[in-house]
Amino acid sequence: MSRALSGSGHVSFELLKKQVIDRDLCEGCGLCAGTCKSITMVDGRPKLTGKCILDRGADHCGRCFDICPQAHPEQVPAEMEEPLLAVSVRAKDESIQVVASNGGFVTALFKHLLETGEVEAVIGIVGGKYAPQAAVAEKPEDVLKLAGTRYSPSGVMTKLIEQQKKTRGQLAVVGMPCELRGVSRWEEMLGISVLKIGLFCSNNMRKDESGKATKMTPCDHCTDFIGVHADISCGFAGSGKGYTTAIALTERGREVLQKALDASLFDVTEPNLDRVKASQQRKSKRSPAEIDMPLREKILATLVSSGPADTVSISESLEAKAEKVHYHLLVLQQEGFVELHENPSDPYRLEWHATQ
Ligand SMILES: Cc1cc2nc3c(=O)[nH]c(=O)nc-3n(C[C@H](O)[C@H](O)[C@H](O)COP(=O)(O)OP(=O)(O)OC[C@H]3O[C@@H](n4cnc5c(N)ncnc54)[C@H](O)[C@@H]3O)c2cc1C
Ligand code: SF4
């Protein structure tokens, strides 16, 4: 679906629980907890610790379901688009080299963004390998504490939303491909933009009750290696020891990466992009999880993916009652998500179009 639905009618925490949390599909990004004060991350998983407003008689919310990246899986294509800029880099600053996982790309970039005032704060993580916690750095000298890679979810995006509410200034965040998919939904809902730095990802780990680290279930269904929602994404794939491959995927990402290169922060070599492409090809073979979306979202998804259609054909393809489909289409029209147009080949049959 190309745009987030802000407020999905009768969609409550129950739906998120049933479709994502109880099926062990939650990745622990913390976006739902950031967006609703009734949800708290407990041991890396969201819990309803307050009251869902729908249980108190309200009829319009669903923000937690709307924002959740695992409730909105995506099939990322096997062939990745050519990046706007691609480099293999190592931070020249030796104090970064000793704490970074690979070439210290993220740490050096974050430090530079704060030094130049490009952003007001950066959000990453601190803590042990399997017990990371989200953290904010507002001063260049504090960025080193975020360096290094932790193979576990951290609820990092709760911190992003808290920081955005606090400052409303420019922010940069680092996260996994799935987490950045959720951040994109949040940006669309609020009409804002943060600088998104992705980490290439094959799998992530979580400790079970016995303390053993095991691969997380959502990763079995994940098809995004490169982080298609990032402005710049990075990882060790395609680089030699001590270097990080960094690829710019948006115009903003290209500008930011070019400025960092112009500032001579890095030793730079050519990356082997075939390695990155091969990892994306392998990952795209996984199957996204099936999520039983509310009818309203299914209707919009159908119009976005299959193009214009009339009420009867939509209800047939979704095996739903035409009156129900018609009702949701009228509400979606009022909210500006769909429009009615004449069908050029049959003027008596009006067609619904998604507006984006
Ligand atoms: C779970 C996981 C799986 C990965 N799998 C691959 C892979 O298969 N192939 C590959 O090429 N690269 C993978 N990476 C990326 C790689 O391990 C490095 O993180 C990347 O190369 C950046 O190195 P660096 O030296 O430039 O970063 P650094 O300068 O050391 O900075 C790393 C930044 O990432 C942040 N960070 C670390 N862990 C997390 C986390 N769990 N969640 C959110 N932010 C975090 C830190 O706060 C820090 O700001 C993975 C990373 C993670 C977290
Ligand atoms: S109030 Fe809204 S965001 Fe919070 S749990 Fe209920 S449906 Fe989700």
Ligand code: SF4
């Ligand atoms: S928004 Fe993130 S933390 Fe919340 S249920 Fe979805 S994946 Fe889990």
Ligand code: SF4
């Ligand atoms: S494999 Fe996918 S779902 Fe798992 S942490 Fe990485 S990006 Fe997220």
